[in-house]
Amino acid sequence: MLYDIDVLAFDADDTLWANQPYFDQAELEFQALLSDYADKETLERSLYAKQMKLLELYGYGVKPLTLGMIETAAEVIPSAVPGSILNRILDIGKELLEMPIEILPHIEETLSLIAGKYKLIMATKGDLVDQVRKLRRSGLKDYFHHVEVMSDKKPENYRNLLRRLEINAERFCMVGNSYPSDILPVVQIGGKAVYVPFHTTWKHEVYTGDAMLIDGRRVFQIDDIRKLNELLF
Amino acid sequence: MLYDIDVLAFDADDTLWANQPYFDQAELEFQALLSDYADKETLERSLYAKQMKLLELYGYGVKPLTLGMIETAAEVIPSAVPGSILNRILDIGKELLEMPIEILPHIEETLSLIAGKYKLIMATKGDLVDQVRKLRRSGLKDYFHHVEVMSDKKPENYRNLLRRLEINAERFCMVGNSYPSDILPVVQIGGKAVYVPFHTTWKHEVYTGDAMLIDGRRVFQIDDIRKLNELLF
Numbered sequence: 390m391l392y393d394i395d396v397l398a399f400d401a402d403d404t405l406w407a408n409q410p411y412f413d414q415a416e417l418e419f420q421a422l423l424s425d426y427a428d429k430e431t432l433e434r435s436l437y438a439k440q441m442k443l444l445e446l447y448g449y450g451v452k453p454l455t456l457g458m459i460e461t462a463a464e465v466i467p468s469a470v471p472g473s474i475l476n477r478i479l480d481i482g483k484e485l486l487e488m489p490i491e492i493l494p495h496i497e498e499t500l501s502l503i504a505g506k507y508k509l510i511m512a513t514k515g516d517l518v519d520q521v522r523k524l525r526r527s528g529l530k531d532y533f534h535h536v537e538v539m540s541d542k543k544p545e546n547y548r549n550l551l552r553r554l555e556i557n558a559e560r561f562c563m564v565g566n567s568y569p570s571d572i573l574p575v576v577q578i579g580g581k582a583v584y585v586p587f588h589t590t591w592k593h594e595v596y597t598g599d600a601m602l603i604d605g606r607r608v609f610q611i612d613d614i615r616k617l618n619e620l621l622f
Numbered sequence: 623m624l625y626d627i628d629v630l631a632f633d634a635d636d637t638l639w640a641n642q643p644y645f646d647q648a649e650l651e652f653q654a655l656l657s658d659y660a661d662k663e664t665l666e667r668s669l670y671a672k673q674m675k676l677l678e679l680y681g682y683g684v685k686p687l688t689l690g691m692i693e694t695a696a697e698v699i700p701s702a703v704p705g706s707i708l709n710r711i712l713d714i715g716k717e718l719l720e721m722p723i724e725i726l727p728h729i730e731e732t733l734s735l736i737a738g739k740y741k742l743i744m745a746t747k748g749d750l751v752d753q754v755r756k757l758r759r760s761g762l763k764d765y766f767h768h769v770e771v772m773s774d775k776k777p778e779n780y781r782n783l784l785r786r787l788e789i790n791a792e793r794f795c796m797v798g799n800s801y802p803s804d805i806l807p808v809v810q811i812g813g814k815a816v817y818v819p820f821h822t823t824w825k826h827e828v829y830t831g832d833a834m835l836i837d838g839r840r841v842f843q844i845d846d847i848r849k850l851n852e853l854l855f
Binding site: 446448452455459460463466467468470471476479482486487516517518519521535538540553 | 681702703715716719749750751771
């Protein structure tokens with residue numbers, strides 16, 4: 390069980406609300422849009438490679454996807470990219486920024502059960518403006534004492550966050566759907582973590598290292614967010 | 623003189639380092655690139671209109687400029703945008719993200735004079751990843767206790783920042799080059815401010831309201847950052 394916790398931090402995308410399904414859908418649309426110029430696998434490979442490069446410059450979120458789609462289009466249509474295709478790509482990006490916020494099942498009841506007993510933080514990667522707007526649209530804002538949009542989720546990013554908020558790592562628990570971003574780095578700096586897998590995961594967030602550490606002492610895995618409450622009480 | 627201050631916050635772009643000259647240069651390049659398709663004024667007007675719309679979705683920084691340039695190109699070249707133009711626009715955006723960090727004159731000596739006596743904060747708009755990277759590249763990072771990348775600089779954004787950092791508004795002073803973003807909103811929430819104009823200002827940050835409030839009690843204007851030190855001691 391999760392003892393001696395003061396602060397619970399929640400990842401946002403695919404932990405509080407659905408996100409990846411909309412990105413998957415956007416990529417399918419992009420592949421259909423360019424199907425006259427390149428096959429699905431070529432587009433997928435090219436877009437992913439461009440996104441990985443753009444991540445370094447632009448961080449996570451919709452913008453590197455939009456720019457990656459434009460770069461890929463310029464690559465597979467070398468002469469000139471029809472305005473209709475360019476505008477459709479720009480619209481796919483804008484639509485992602487306006488995606489419906491579909492709160493995942495039992496999130497709200499769980500947050501309301503634990504909000505009075507723990508200090509709750511939302512800790513997410515992605516674009517500052519976009520994530521703040523999604524939180525506001527979600528209606529979940531008032532559950533959180535603090536919102537942190539992180540440029541990355543490496544151990545040093547968590548260490549900085551805890552130092553700044555004056556939180557002791559042992560009394561901190563991160564809840565999220567990405568093992569490499571939400572679980573492993575937190576455990577590495579001495580914190581605790583609850584892994585709640587989501588049905589679809591972006592390739593970049595798929596864990597490919599050694600066996601996952603799920604020890605039932607510092608690291609837990611649950612398939613239903615309601616079980617978080619059982620772990621805590 | 624500036625009495626009773628505990629915390630000094632510095633804007634970053636065009637306050638600590640040069641920024642707008644690189645954006646101005648990027649826009650000139652963009653206009654030259656599309657000069658066969660539209661005149662300078664049309665491009666300027668179209669790009670600014672698109673940027674204003676994109677700001678709401680994407681926040682401040684390089685990305686809304688890059689996407690605005692692409693949208694403008696798709697508008698003035700309606701059939702198909704040559705790949706060479708598209709790639710050059712994408713490169714202009716990337717070059718902005720890698721612009722040299724040219725620290726403004728006397729910033730470093732001023733920061734080092736006041737750093738031990740005040741808590742220093744960097745408070746900037748723009749893109750999280752980009753601003754954090756620029757600060758790291760600037761070599762100024764160690765002067766600052768806290769770095770805040772804000773989604774906007776409205777009174778409520780400053781109010782939230784001060785609340786979170788437990789800073790009393792009367793003991794807070796903002797230093798920056800944008801009257802509407804760095805000075806007015808801080809004064810409106812009861813803080814103090816030092817206005818340091820820069821030789822070029824983005825249209826969006828040009829103040830067009832009533833006469834500027836420069837009262838020499840809560841709001842000061844200086845033409846040389848070294849005078850900040852004189853105000854403080």
